[in-house]
Amino acid sequence: xxxxxxxxxxxxxxxxxxxxxxxRARVAVAFAKGSGVAAASALEQVAERGGQxxxxxxxxxxxxxxxxxxxxxxxxxxxxxxxxxAADERVVFHxxxxxxxxxxxxxxxxxxxxxxxxGLVGNVEANVMIRAAPSDPAIVRVREYHRKLWNxxxxxxxxxxxxxxxxxxxxxxxxxxxxxRAESDFARAHRQLKFAMVEAITRPSARSxxxxxxxxxxxxxxxxxxxxxxxxxxxxxxxxxRTGDLIFFYITSPLKSLGALGMVVSDAYEDHSPYxxxxxxxxxxxxxxxxxxxxxxxxxxxxxxxxxxxxxxxPAWGQRLQxxxxxxxxxxxxxxxxxxxxxxxxxx
Numbered sequence: 018x019x020x021x022x023x024x025x026x027x028x029x030x031x032x033x034x035x036x037x038x039x040x041r042a043r044v045a046v047a048f049a050k051g052s053g054v055a056a057a058s059a060l061e062q063v064a065e066r067g068g069q070x071x072x073x074x075x076x077x078x079x080x081x082x083x084x085x086x087x088x089x090x091x092x093x094x095x096x097x098x099x100x101x102x103a104a105d106e107r108v109v110f111h112x113x114x115x116x117x118x119x120x121x122x123x124x125x126x127x128x129x130x131x132x133x134x135x136g137l138v139g140n141v142e143a144n145v146m147i148r149a150a151p152s153d154p155a156i157v158r159v160r161e162y163h164r165k166l167w168n169x170x171x172x173x174x175x176x177x178x179x180x181x182x183x184x185x186x187x188x189x190x191x192x193x194x195x196x197x198r199a200e201s202d203f204a205r206a207h208r209q210l211k212f213a214m215v216e217a218i219t220r221p222s223a224r225s226x227x228x229x230x231x232x233x234x235x236x237x238x239x240x241x242x243x244x245x246x247x248x249x250x251x252x253x254x255x256x257x258x259r260t261g262d263l264i265f266f267y268i269t270s271p272l273k274s275l276g277a278l279g280m281v282v283s284d285a286y287e288d289h290s291p292y293x294x295x296x297x298x299x300x301x302x303x304x305x306x307x308x309x310x311x312x313x314x315x316x317x318x319x320x321x322x323x324x325x326x327x328x329x330x331x332p333a334w335g336q337r338l339q340x341x342x343x344x345x346x347x348x349x350x351x352x353x354x355x356x357x358x359x360x361x362x363x364x365x
Contacts, residue, residue, distance in 0.1 A: 021126065021144040028130045029137035031146055032115060033059040035124035039117035042070040043163040044132065045099075047111045049074035051085040052134035061088060063117075070094040073167055074132070075110035079187040083180055085132075090175070097172045098179075112166065113144070116159050123151045125159040212358060215307045219263060219278070219354055221347050226262040226281075228350035230325070230343045237293050238268045238276055245279075245306060248298025249341055255285045255300045257344075264304055265345070265353050267316060267338060274313030278357050279304040310360035319356060323349050 021028045036042060036059035044060070049072065054061060064070045072089045074081045076098050089096040101108040113136070115126040128144025130136035149156050166172060197203050231247060241247055247264065249255035258264075258281055266276040283303040291297060321330045324346040326337065337343075345353070 019146045019148075021128070021130075021142070021146050023130075023138060023140060023142050027138050028126065028128075028142060028144055029056045031124075031126060032057045032117075032137065035115075035117040035126075036060050036063050038119050038122070039063050039124075040068045040120065041118045042068065042072075043114070043116040043118075043160065043167070044071065045073040045112045045114045045163050045166050046132045046136075047075040047077065047109070047113065048080045048136075049086050049132040050080075050082045050134070053132035053137055054085045054088060056134045056137045057132065064089055064091055064094040068094070071163070071167055072096045072132075073099055073163070073172055075099050076183060077109045077111075079183065079190050083175060083183060087175055095174070097167065097174055099166065099169065099172045101171050112162075114159060114163055116156070116163060118151055118156075118160075121150065122148070123153070123156045124148050125156055127159065212308075212361070215278075215358075218280070219307065221351065226259055228263040228265065228345040228347070228353075229258060230265050230267050230338075230345055230349075230353075232267045232269060232338050232341055232343070234269050234295070235272055237295065238266060240293050241266065242277060242306065242309070244292065246292070246301055246303055248293060248301040250296065250298060250300070252285070252287070252300045254342065255302065258285065258302060258342075260284060263350060263354075265350070265357075268313055269338070270335075272313050273317060273335070274315050275353060275356060276313045277309040278307045278354060280307055308354075308357045308361060310357055312360070314356050314360045319352060322352055325349055 019026075019031075021031050036057070040063075042060055042063050060070065070089050071094070072086060074086045074096070076083075081098070083098070086096045086098065099110045101110060113128055113130050117124045125147045126144050127147075128142060130140070130142045130144050136142060147153075147155050147159075231241075233241060247255075260281050260283060262281045264279045264281060266279070268274050268276045281302055281304050285300055285302045287299055288301055289297055289299045317334070320326045320334045321328060325343065326334050331337075
């Protein structure tokens with residue numbers, strides 16, 4: 018039994034591995050999209066080599082791609098959609114079940130991942146994978162559950178009329194969503210919501226971690242932001258950073274500015290693969306980007322206000338930043354965070 022969360026191991030990799038030897042696949046998901054079928058390419062290969070795939074997809078909220086579902090309409094494989102007639106009762110088809118079987122082995126994946134690229138690779142998910150014999154009670158129970166859904170009166174093969182009506186409704190939903198997103202009130206509310214989230218998770222009372230000022234060249238800064246990765250030459254130095262710590266990026270000359278705020282999301286690890294243009298920086302951690310204003314914020318005006326510079330207007334302040342990282346006081350972290358928020362048009 019293994020947990021699949023798309024971090025240490027993706028659902029895609031586990032699914033493709035199980036499909037590589039499977040003779041039969043049973044799938045029941047709330048949403049199925051072309052991106053998911055492409056990510057789990059081995060699932061379609063089961064059908065291509067004459068195995069049997071039974072794909073059952075939900076169509077609530079018009080999120081499933083019927084063309085992707087129909088790709089499994091190739092006997093002995095088959096595809097169905099599940100539609101509950103009691104829409105007014107808000108009954109939503111919401112399972113995420115994958116069962117891959119051969120004559121002597123079976124793999125069941127049950128959890129939160131839909132058959133989409135996000136569900137299989139990119140999203141934060143939680144799935145339990147069970148590997149056992151086909152006769153194992155847990156496998157038998159998953160098989161029976163899929164059979165119950167597959168044989169339900171609410172599960173049926175795609176018809177041309179259903180497909181046309183569904184696509185008409187799907188197009189209308191997309192039209193409404195695009196119109197909504199184009200409204201200035203929506204964009205403003207969405208932006209404010211993001212920064213409310215940032216404020217909630219970065220304020221001192223919400224966290225116990227430290228804050229760091231990471232010092233980098235303009236070229237390396239771009240690489241850091243693009244890859245959401247920071248590297249150092251010394252393991253002892255980067256080893257002081259912990260998951261949940263805040264990181265502020267200071268971009269050296271000629272910018273001499275504050276670039277972004279992030280949060281560390283991994284422990285330090287060692288990786289000697291080339292990434293930055295100047296050096297290897299083999300000791301690394303990953304981060305999520307929280308705030309990045311349209312243009313970097315000059316640090317010079319803030320120097321007299323920072324503990325880092327002893328609250329002095331030191332003309333040689335840049336000399337204190339001739340290193341790769343500096344730990345920040347709580348007050349300095351708050352001041353830098355407020356400056357970045359203000360540069361995005363949001364009050365701290």
